[in-house]
Amino acid sequence: MGVNAYPAEPWDLHGHAYIGVWLVPVKDLPAPHSSATRPITVLGRGIVSAAFFVYERPSPLTYDEIMSTVLVRQGWRPRVSITHIWVDSAASRDGGRELWAIPKELADFDVEPHHAYDAHGIGTLTVPRVRHLPFRLPLGFTIAQDRAGTLQVSPVRGRVRLGVTRGRWSFAAGGPVGFLAGRRPLLTLAARPFRLIFGRS
Numbered sequence: 001m002g003v004n005a006y007p008a009e010p011w012d013l014h015g016h017a018y019i020g021v022w023l024v025p026v027k028d029l030p031a032p033h034s035s036a037t038r039p040i041t042v043l044g045r046g047i048v049s050a051a052f053f054v055y056e057r058p059s060p061l062t063y064d065e066i067m068s069t070v071l072v073r074q075g076w077r078p079r080v081s082i083t084h085i086w087v088d089s090a091a092s093r094d095g096g097r098e099l100w101a102i103p104k105e106l107a108d109f110d111v112e113p114h115h116a117y118d119a120h121g122i123g124t125l126t127v128p129r130v131r132h133l134p135f136r137l138p139l140g141f142t143i144a145q146d147r148a149g150t151l152q153v154s155p156v157r158g159r160v161r162l163g164v165t166r167g168r169w170s171f172a173a174g175g176p177v178g179f180l181a182g183r184r185p186l187l188t189l190a191a192r193p194f195r196l197i198f199g200r201s
Helices: 090-100
Strands: 011-025 045-056 063-074 077-087 104-106 109-112 116-119 123-126 130-132 137-147 150-165 168-171 187-198
Touching (some): 090 104, 090 150, 130 187
Antiparallel strands (some): 011 045, 011 187, 045 063, 109 116, 123 168, 130 150, 137 150
């Protein structure tokens, strides 16, 4: 890994994730991480996700993560803005911040894979039965973040086996993801397993 505690980009990430999707009134939306982008809205509501990720071997770093994102546009190009994110790895925190301007913070997690996820003081998820597609799908999107007033865009690409579950999410009303407290997601997607190439070669 050289002089840094984190690997150079791109990161070849493997693991599983659960992603909830919400439609949130514009007045309650968290601001995108960059003022160079604008939220994509549907009938006065923005598209927000929250996700638990578990990065497993052979990923270059193994750790737990919770994040929230807003779907935005740069002009007419869709982007994903990571507004809040926590990990339990200092190397991941430092790499995310320095490589891609992702505002990672540290948190403590309790994880019972494919059943229960708890990011202490932030949010929880309980996972019942998952209905899977029988094959993997290609996936690609672009992250858009602010770096000292300049928009930094970073590609993500890979393959994922998707499923759907009735995930039970909970967020503290006074917590950092309180804008989702008490709201029911449209759906919860399972990504198990996934392989994502994060960043530029």
